[in-house]
Amino acid sequence: MVQVAMTVNGKAVSANVDSRTLLVQFLRENLRLTGTHVGCDTSQCGACVVHVDGKAIKSCTTLAVACEGASVTTIEGLAHGTKLHPMQQAFQDNHGLQCGFCTPGMIMTAVDLVNRKGNALDEATIRHELEGNICRCTGYHNIVKSIAQGAREMATQPQAAE
Amino acid sequence: MSATGLGASVKRKEDIRFITGKGRYVDDINRPGQAHAYFLRSPHAHATIDKIDASAALASPGVAAVFTGQDIADDKLGGLICGWMIHSKDGSPMKAGAHPVLAQGKVRYVGDHVAVVIADTLSQARDAAEKIVVDYGVLPAVADPAKAVGGPNIHDAAPDNTVYNWHLGDKAATDAAFASAAHVTKLDLVNNRLIPNPMEPRAAVGDYDSGTDTITLYTTSQNPHVARLVLSAFIGLAPEHKFRVIAPDVGGGFGSKIFIYAEETVCAWAARKIDRPVKWTSDRTEAFLSDAHGRDHVTHAEVALDAAGKVTGLRVHTIANMGAYLSTFASSVPTYLYATLLSGQYNIPAIYAEVDAVYTTTAPVDAYRGAGRPEASFVVERLIEMAARETGRDPAEFRRQNFITQFPHQTPVIMAYDIGNFAGALDKALEHADYKGLPARKAASAAKGKLRGAGFSAFIEACGIAPSAAVGSLGAGVGLWESAEVRVNPIGTVEILTGSHSHGQSHETTFAQLVSERLGISIDNVSIVHGDTDKVQMGMGTYGSRSGAVGMSAISKALDKIEAKAKKVAGHVLEAAESDIEFKDGKFTVKGTDKAIDFASVALQAYVAHKFNGQELEPGLKESAFWDPTNFTFPAGVHICEVEIDPDTGIVTVERYTAVDDFGKLINPMVVHGQVHGGIAQGIGQALMEGAKYDEDGQLVTASYMDYTMPRADSLPSFTVDTIETACPSNPLGIKGCGEAGAIASPPAVINAITDALGHEDIAMPATPVAVWRAAQKRPRLAAE
């Protein structure tokens, strides 16, 4: 067992874990933050995307112990109280989700995308940047619309630093 | 139309929990003291199990139990069932091989369940499973359905691997049509095998309460009541009143979560056996191996035309792969869900279909989004497109010439189409797709060294699966009605209990819209309760695009009763005759007066019960209904796909995709469009990318996202989606199912576009880059250009 400590959604957390514990298992099982999902075994589907030190990563392909000292943001940490993050709001406004399973990873990927590529995103850029996130319900049509809106609105609504 | 009533694109209520990470899926559920199950699966496609030595596994750290098929047999648990009886041409019943929950003496596909290890942690269970020694006697495999007959015998019950030889239609009349045809178009095709891949893998938690001798099973099900019925009545796990099944948030199903599988059966059974909760969550590889697959037909089809271009006959022979066992509804898919749609949108006087269903050493095949109807539309729409091309006719006008225009229309293959406007959809689609501009776009592509083409699909399907008596006469083991209960609380809020189950379909919003419309209350004051057999008494679940047409109709019927009862209460409160009470916009008024009372006040009065005699009028406001419609619903439409091919690489880019569908009246256009988008994406996936491949040894080659190509955002365009409306006459809401249409319509549209671009018909699904590159090197056809 290995001791690991990190900051998750602004809160200091620590635990003794089996070294093989993946970050996603640590979040879901130790912290009961079950919004981060596991949809595949090969690092392809993106349902597990969270931010580590402000960057989108796949928490199913990251050891918890390797996040010692890191700052982790999950889907549960995105809204400010009851005020949704503009990207979350955009997904609801544009029907960017159906079953909801891929959605947390999509939203976390989308926020990271805007952080890297800015607020004016064309369709081709959004589609290309989603190559690590699989959705089986929406055909991506409304996800693309959601992200374009969320990106625009992130410009007008300042975000807290992660 | 109110802002939240019928026809409004209301934003979804359920979204809030999903976008904040508060959805509650089965894998999010943990019970105190829970153990974890890991299934040891067969590495062989076909083998006898000569010996299982689990002693080392049992001694492994954290292991609570190891069970094999023998333990299941010792407990006299029944096998997994197929609930739809099909009879062969000769009248004999289908040959259903035994489907044990855990393998007994033999395994029949890679991934078949050999044993289960239950331990404190999943890692411990998996570590222990590696210590189980199984002696296999490896037998030859057969994965290709066309080679199943005469292949290695898989079930004693089916000596030549044939499940049934079934047929439908008038052979003599069809042969006569072909004998006198001016032109016959022939087609050999494979409808490629698909793996459903909802993003949430299947999962189950079995929990046993020894105090009440009750099992609770949390499971990723599209139809928890059917699961309980099967597990109770056929497998014999526990009587229904001692058995609760809960399907909470479920992350997509597409058919694959209809069925009753070994894993949830074992979790429920083992929880009682070891008196401890047992959890299993599939990983993606397990999902590839053991979720029921879809499609997998090998077909020869022909269509006959007279000299004027009128379709006079259609005949089809299909070999359908059932996999190693008959899954829950497998037998119905290539028969009554397939051949009954072979008339398409066309007036075809004679149709004859033969279907041979076979066993192979592959995962079971069952319903996947569309289930039989995509296979039918692919046959019909490829044939029609080719017939037009072969006879030098415009594919749009050739379709129009043969469209059914008078309704109701009785096809030669059971279905009676109730209503439609096929030409209306075609006209609108041609306009949206700018079909007139196609030649110029083709020329522009050619100037860049690219090939461009457009393809049509004028599909029809039968969904809203019901009525019970009709499906019963065709072999269904269950009725296909739906139930609803409307509970009005004393303060006027409403709970709707439904037997439908949402795993992405938006019921919490659309069902609330119906209540809002009918009772004049806010959708915020309506909650939808589903997916729990302790709350909802009975229901048939969600598949076959039936939640709207059947499920909402049941709610509508229950709301009729609520309204009638509420009027009685209002009459007493307002001191007026019941017949003088009118109900509109949430208010009860007395005809010709200004006396009024709102819905919430009537609800309170119903429970306070001071204003009426409890002997004449029962207190309370709660009503239930079961709805069994008079027919399927028949959504139809025209899809036009336009592709550009890079002949250097074989990459196909879908440049435009236009869908104009008739779903009758729309409850929530935003949601309907979303359903169409998703269906189209799955259909484009089938046409261009997806295909399950087994090798000669029966190993699944495409067992992860590294090899099975999923549609991603950058492999699809945005879609142009529109609707026309002919109100469905067989339900009170005038609606037709919309969940599967996209997946049914799109594969032939895509392949017709590719073959148009290539100039020849020789391309199979999936039209992968390598396949298209090869096809692009063939000389284009010369006829009829």
Added chain:
Amino acid sequence: MHAFEYAAPASVADAAAALANEDAKVLAGGQTLLPTMKQRLAAPSVLVDLRKIDGLSGISREGDALVIGAMTRHADVAASKVVQDAIPGLAALAALIGDPAVRHRGTIGGSLANNDPAADYPAAALALGATIVTNKREIAAGDFFKGLFETALEDGEIITKVKFPLPEKSAYEKFRNPASRYAMVGVFVAKTKAGVRVAVTGAGSSGVFRHAAMEAALAGNFSPAAIAGVKTDASGLLSDLHGDADYRAHLVGVMARRAVEAAA
């Protein structure tokens, strides 16, 4: 995955010592190793995580070379102005690896050390004539790649940085495996003072290789036309579900022409 011991040493020397354990493995970004371990296809006894070692990541120009630390993430290479100016083909290549989240974790050192036949970086290293610097020595790229998942690295040897000589022109064109998005065929073309080099990844049945016939054809005339007629022998190429050797051989030509066009 199987159980293992986790170590996160603070120096290369300590890491090398930790690697002395039998079946110890280096953990860099983990984007290939961890999925492999999850499927129980790899079961190291000790994982030696390099993340705490200072000085293993970073990008700099050193004279006529671009130097990239072994732990530098793909995303940082892709976004680096220094890389974009010095070797635009390399920045473009890094932007095509995996997906955005994978690029935030995956490292150049990990990619080279793993030498997956479908990885992208080996093509750049070979075409650009890179030098792989380890805790023990410097290895020319031409000597480094030894076939499928095999490299010249010895036990306990850790890549610390990679030195890329600056080319005059370079570009990378990738045909992605439709499912995995790995390279089915990736061609890196570099025009340097020493001549033209064409390296092909994804296609070879023994990993990344140089395309001598194309290099010869491009030496005198660095244009797509020069290699239009150059055939690629399919006999040494991979065949799988997504494309047989003939198709890959054809794609090598297409990707090479497109790379030359992009570089020119």
